[in-house]
Amino acid sequence: MNDATPLLRELGFDENMAQVYFALVDLGRATIKQIQAMNKPGKSLSYSQVYHALKKLLNAQVVEQHPSFEDSFSPVNPSLVFDEIKQQKWEKLARIEQDLADRYERSTKEFGMCTIQTNRFYFSSLDLGFKIITDRFINSATTILVFLAPPPTLIRQLLPALTRAYGRGVKLEIHYSVRDFEEYPNYPAVLLALCKNIRVKLVQRQFRTYDAVAINDELTRVGSLLIDNQQLVSVPYHRIKRTNGEIDFGIDFFEGFFQAQAIVQNIIAGFPENPILQMIDSIPPRESQILEYLKDHPRSPKHELSLALGIGGTDLREILARLTQHGLILTEKVPQNRGRPVEVVRLA
Missing domain, CATH: 1.10.10.10 (Winged helix-like DNA-binding domain superfamily/Winged helix DNA-binding domain)
Structure with missing residues (x-):
């Protein structure tokens, strides 16, 4: 044929x-x-x-x-015949695309309505879930974002939103235990590599920080995202093995509450500080460089910082603003005998 x-x-x-x-x-x-x-x-x-x-x-x-x-x-001419075929196929594909888009829009609207009515939310697709979590929760955070046993997949997906939150002065913490990711012996290093451009505190806990539930007779881990100590998002995920043999974790869906202050406070109370266990306060390289310089050169003028560290004016202002928002440095104006006051920077 x-x-x-x-x-x-x-x-x-x-x-x-x-x-x-x-x-x-x-x-x-x-x-x-x-x-x-x-x-x-x-x-x-x-x-x-x-x-x-x-x-x-x-x-x-x-x-x-x-x-x-x-x-x-x-x-x-065969080209005319096949132009007709292509046009018909294009119109057919366009109709299918429009039909699927309409059905998708209806389903996502229905899920959104259910969310608002029940104060609990499920999403018809992971893309929609990530979008709403980013828009409604992370972008509105003002003080702190706390992750409990997040799979690296989740941090990787939310990294742009977390970077913006960090730029607004929002603190980021990740709590985990060695029992959470036994398949990931280098779990802290993986997270630090992902978050190399933002400041994040990694807090190791004695007991596992994820919840374990059975879904379809399979063990599913449930991590959490706590927003401003008032809101909660739960993230069920499962262990998967890549074709190259590496272990990863796939996110199943999202669920949670819009406002759940009592639940969040109970969760936090269940993880008391344990000074014996490891805590890593990761600071981006250039910000760490500035803090180290200020240890040896207290009350440094901004222009000296720029020259000494090779950081341009705009970049320096943005970095100093973040460090100020996170309470690590203070800036003050020092009067001069001549001319305008000089802005100096010191450790908080």
Whole structure:
């Protein structure tokens, strides 16, 4: 069968029409008997079959008849035929796309309504979940974001929003225990690599920090995101093995509460500080560089910081603003004998 036969069938060609059309394309112009002579072994068509196939092709406007030339026939330019096929397929795909988009919009609206009405939310897709968590929760955070046993997949997906939150002065903490990710012996290093450009405090706990639930008879871990110590988002996830043998964790869905201050406070109370366990306060390299410089050079003017560390004015202002928001440094203006006061920076 010619590779184009299925496409021609989408235009309403039957097998005889396709065979006659291909013969005409090869011959250019031919009579019914000449078309018959082009029949392949095992696929011969009678005079009547060729005649009726030609009538159908004429009606489909893909061949032309030439009565003055021995009542011969010729094909219409194939590019025109396939332009028609492409147009029909495009219109069909456009209808399918629109239908799916409409159904998706209806489903997401329905889930959103359910969320508002019940103070609990589920999302019809992970993309929608990440978008709403980012827009409604992380972007509105003002003081602190606390993750309990988050899989690296979650941090990676939310990293742009976390970076913006950090820039606004929001503190970031990740609490975990060695029992949370036994498959990830380098779990802290993975998180620090992901969060290399933002300040994050990693707090190791003695007991596991995730909840364990059974979903479809399989153990599912549930991490949490606490926003401003008032709101809660739960993130169920499961262990998966990549094709390269590496272990990762896939997020199943999201659930939680819009306002759950009592629940959040109970969760926090369940994790008392334990000074024996490890705590890492990770600071981005350039911010750490400034803090180290200020230890040796207290009350440094801003222009000296810029020259000494090679950090441009705009970048320096942004970094100093973040350090100020996080309570690590203070800036003050020192009067001069001449000219304007000089802004100096010191550790808080």
